[in-house]
Amino acid sequence: MGKIWKTILLGLLLAILWTPLLQRVSGIFNEARLKGAYIVPERPEFSVDSFLGGSFQKKYEAYENYSFGFRPFLIKLKNSLDFILYRDIDNTDLMAGKNDVLYSRGSADRTMWGKYYNGREIxxxxxxxxxxxxxxxxxxxxxxxxxxxxxxxxxxxxxxxxxxxxxxxxxxxxxxxxxxxxxxxxxxxxxxxxxxxxxxxxxxxxxxxxxxxxxxxxxxxxxxxxxxxxxxxxxxxxxxxxxxxxxxxxxxxxxxxxxxxxxxxxxxxxxxxxxxxxxxxxxxxxxxxxxxxxxxxxxxxxxxxxxxxxxxxxxxxxxxxxxxxxxxxxxxxxxxxxxxxxxxxxxxxxxxxxxxxxxxxxxxxxxxxxxxxxxxxxxxxxxRSINGKREQFNLKAANGKFVCADISKNNIVIADREKAAGWETFSILLLPDNKCAIYTYENKYFSAELGGQGEITASRYKIAGWETFTMIKLDSNHVALRAANGKYLAMDEKSLRLFARADAIGKNEKFEFMQKGSK
Amino acid sequence: MLFSSTLFLLYFLPVFLTIYFIIPAKAKNPFTLFVSIVFFAWGAPKFVFVLAAAVMVDFFIAQFIDKSEGKRRVTFLTIGVVFNVSVLLYFKYFNFFMDNANSLFEIMGMHAVSFTRVALPIGISFFVFHELSYIIDVYRRVKPPMKNIVNYGLYIFLFPQLIAGPIIRFSEIADQINDRKFQDTVDNRILGLFRFAIGLAKKVLIANVLGAEADTIFKLPYEELSSTSAWIGALCYTFQIYFDFSGYSDMAIGIARTMGFIFPENFNHPYISQNITEFWRRWHMSLSRWMRDYLYISLGGNKVSVPRMYLNLCLVFLLSGFWHGAQWTFIFWGAYHGLFLVLDRLFLIKLTERIGKIPRIILTFFITVIGWVFFRSETISQAFQFLRKMGSFSFEELFLTPHLKTVLIAAGSLSFLVPFFNSGKTMAAESVLAVSVGRSAMKIAVILVIMIICVGEISGSSFNPFIYFKF
Structure with missing residues (x-):
């Protein structure tokens, strides 16, 4: 008798474990969308190459992590528990002060501690x-x-x-x-x-x-x-x-x-x-x-x-x-x-x-x-029109992927895109002394942040020293870029991000310059 | 695929378990092998072919060993060992050796050798140790070789232990692979899922929280690191690695149990150890047993001269460190533990006999924490810098979030206090007792609550919306 009851209980547990999958497939229940702006990863397209390379699996897991059934219910439950128990908020910029008054951490750090100060010169x-x-x-x-x-x-x-x-x-x-x-x-x-x-x-x-x-x-x-x-x-x-x-x-x-x-x-x-x-x-x-x-x-x-x-x-x-x-x-x-x-x-x-x-x-x-x-x-x-009459171009790195200024990931510059669209399109702004600045679709400039170990980000609205580069033409299709620190921009093979830390031009410092023509 | 991913918890696990429970006993092994290969291929699709080829080679080598005698038998064993070790050396250590050789060439004013870097396949260390266990156990006639390649493939590919152990010696599981109908009970299914949920909670609710803090602190530049933060970082990592690894082991043991496999335990409250020798009897026990049975005993064990025994101990721990990863930090960590094992045998255990149990636990814990600093650091010099900060005792006020404080206290309590209330009682012991319906219902309720909270936590931790309103 006991065995039957235990089997029923186990069956019940399994049935509950199945519900997110069934909801995902059928969408029987109308789930309220979570509030706030966030980017839902796209469903990746399957290809043998992407599967063997592991990129499909990574993207698919990220996609499913945002798509499974009853996700809003679970996220809200987690957030509510975290707040009740620890006054914890799962948001890097958000914090609860005294009497649960909410503040922006970044803004408070700037206002109260003087963090992120631009500097008088700027x-x-x-x-x-x-x-x-x-x-x-x-x-x-x-x-x-x-x-x-x-x-x-x-x-x-x-x-x-x-x-x-x-x-x-x-x-x-x-x-x-x-x-x-x-x-x-x-x-x-x-x-x-x-x-x-x-x-x-x-x-x-x-x-x-x-x-x-x-x-x-x-x-x-x-x-x-x-x-x-x-x-x-x-x-x-x-x-x-x-x-x-x-x-x-x-x-x-x-x-x-x-x-x-x-x-x-x-x-x-x-x-x-x-x-x-x-x-x-x-x-x-x-x-x-x-x-x-x-x-x-x-x-x-x-x-x-x-x-x-x-x-x-x-x-x-x-x-x-x-x-x-x-x-x-x-x-x-x-x-x-x-x-x-x-x-x-x-x-x-x-x-x-x-x-x-x-x-x-x-x-x-x-x-x-x-x-x-x-x-x-x-x-x-x-x-006059923004991004209008400038020389527009795409950059292809040594791995054959397009360089992208990814605003969804803190404006990192990464060579991981198969196709070139807006975030993969840049404009050159010519500056004195053979220097140039690289302007992105989101109206920001490439910057070689020395504080970030020379990592290239597309995060700056202003051109200062770190936002200037020298473009060196290697042949009719390829260029190298030298940052203000004298180092060449190179694609890091592991993270595929761009860094200004190469002393010489090698495979990863070479970029295919693909001119799109003036618009 | 990680056990603590939504894909595994919400799709893979319910689908697999449902099918596994309803199919006939005969079909369970082929089905589990198929699912295990899919599981592995999801994470390392290219390597699955290498693994399959290695499985075939080892299957036949073991057959040859079994059918041979004398020198021929030793020759086949040697071929098997060399083959498996070569696989490990190539996939795990090739880059390390080449990088170090190139550094040496540069120092000598020679040109560095260019080479194509080898990708590290997941679970390679566990896979090779399982293969070695198989051929050595067959050689030692502990168990006859598997007659059925599906069953042998299952021993290697069995997905609960494939990625991160526990390392199961062939002799421990051979009979269960062939026949486990007496263990495939509803009690074991419930207990297995319960154990899985406990492991999941350890990983998601404790290890991940501590890991995030440890990562932040270990990434801090030396100038920004205070003595307080260095200690917090070291403690967070000490508990993170325990709850992460033991949580993963619990999950592996738990899933295996739902399938009727009884895996050996991998951890037994290691932080209450009173010396490093005891620590290694409680920490990653399956690795310690493997090292003892296949390496230490092969080197002569305790039946050699005392200096040779100390040398063997150091060698075993150096290799144990190196097994964890192709980095000097791991080698240093192995050597560090080897040194304390030798010191234990020389005088340390005797010396600390009089100081009492709690001071001995504190001392051992302190030695372990220092060891983890080497294990976690990127380089040995970073580890020494970190330790210098810990030793500077220039404590500053540190704001720990209530969440981190709670988790640290929970981790400490579970590590140090619970073992005293739970002495000798293991999950395995529970299996011999029939679990009552009431207890089963309670366990199922706990499993559900943990699963709901953990899935929310896993999915929610990557959910960080912005205001960006109206744009």
């Missing part, structure tokens, strides 16, 4: 380029405004984890930029100091416990300030709105729980209600002058855009260039690729050019727009 160089843009915008009758957005930890540091209790720093990009704006006469709005002052007396939270960005309420405060400042620079009145109180909600809207969403928990850590301002455009003001604005900024600006008031206040051809990677109208319409735009003309014709950066993204600020503008301003007008 900041001054950036400021000089912003000044150049400002002069050109002003010569066309427009205004350039730099907007400094606070990070959560700069406004509410008291909830940071105790490892930040004694944090201090000598220099910071924020201080460099504010001093630089003053020195160079660049108009700016310092929302950091404004929010810090406002924080103790604000009726509603400027940052939510569960979000990375400012709260929707905080964004509305920022919007008020920006619009007042813009109006102060104009003689004609612009449309305006009125505040009609606030609305409370148990559930988060927009990006108010963007960090909590990434945690994919079965419960919410937010204890109080979310606050949403009610803003109403004054209809009679709609006939007023609607200036054109171009905003180049990071994700903080999304919440201002989400308030859906700018669309009535600024002209229809106004744009928001998200990280200078993609252009969005101020309406809810979809964005478009930057390459379809005449960037110089757009900037020259704007009434306002707003360069927005939060404290956490000052390392990338202003996201390549000033370099692009400076480079293209005096050039042929036809050379």
């Amino acid at each position: 900041n001054n160089n950036t400021l000089a380029k912003i000044k150049f843009l400002k002069e050109k915008v002003e010569s066309g009758g427009g205004h350039l405004i730099a907007l400094m957005v606070p990070s959560k930890e700069s406004v509410m540091p008291e909830y940071l984890p105790s490892s930040y209790d004694h944090a201090k720093h000598e220099n910071s990009d924020y201080e460099d930029f504010i001093a630089g704006y003053e020195r160079e006469g660049i108009s700016y709005i310092d929302l950091c100091s404004y929010f810090r002052k406002l924080y103790p007396q604000s009726k509603y939270p400027l940052f939510t416990k569960t979000g990375f960005h400012w709260s929707t309420y905080g964004a509305s405060v920022a919007q008020d300030t920006i619009l007042k400042y813009c109006q102060s620079l104009l003689t004609l009145p612009i449309p305006y709105y009125e505040r009609k109180g606030v609305e409370f909600s148990d559930t988060a809207r927009f990006a108010d729980a963007d960090f909590e969403d990434l945690m994919n928990l079965y419960f919410s850590i937010q204890q109080s209600k979310y606050v949403y301002p009610k803003l109403e455009i004054v209809k009679s003001s709609l006939s007023n002058h609607r200036p054109k604005v171009i905003i180049i900024g990071d994700s903080f600006f999304w919440q201002i855009k989400d308030l859906r008031k700018l669309v009535n206040i600024f002209s229809d051809d106004s744009k928001y260039w998200y990280y200078f990677r993609k252009s969005f109208p101020l309406s809810d319409e979809a964005g478009s690729d930057m390459k379809f735009l005449d960037v110089v003309q757009e900037l020259e014709s704007a009434d306002f050019v707003i360069l927005e950066s939060s404290m956490g993204t000052l390392g990338e600020f202003p996201f390549g727009v000033t370099e692009y503008f400076q480079e293209h301003f005096e050039n042929d007008k036809q050379m």
